[in-house]
Amino acid sequence: MLGRVARVLRLLGFDTLYFRDEDDLSILARCIKEKRILITADREFFNLAKGWNLNAVLAPSEDVNPWEFARKVVEDLKLRECTRPFSRCPKCNGEMEMIHRNRLVGFVHPYVWHRHEYFAVCRECGQIYWEGTHVDRIREKLFR
C-alpha cells in the first residue's frame, strides 16, 4: 500500500487522493477528470493508465521508503516549485489553516497551548497540528 507515500505528498502540500477499494476504471476516470497524476505499484494498472494517456508513475514496490520515493517523484516531475509544506492535512488531504491559539482555548492540552502561538487546523477533519519536535525532522527530510 502506498498510503505512507500519500501522507508524505500531502505534507508537501500536494492535493493527494488515496484509493484502496475503488475499481481501476473509476480511478482512471477520476484522474482524467481532475487532471491527476496516478501513482501505483501495480505494473498492469500502470500500463493501463499509460494506455489511457495518463500521467502515471510506477512505484518500485508497495513498501518503498515514502520519503525517498516522494522526493524522487517531486524531482522527476519537476514539482519542487509546487510544494507548499504543511498546507494539507496528512490524514485526510483537507486544506489547513493557521489559527491563533486564542481561538483554540480548550481544544488542545494546556501544556501544548502555552507553548505555541499558532496551530494548523484542518478545515475538513478538524485535526489540530502544532510544531512539535517531529516538525523539525520533517523539515529536514523535505529539504535536505
Ligand SMILES: [Zn+2]
Ligand atoms: Zn484533515
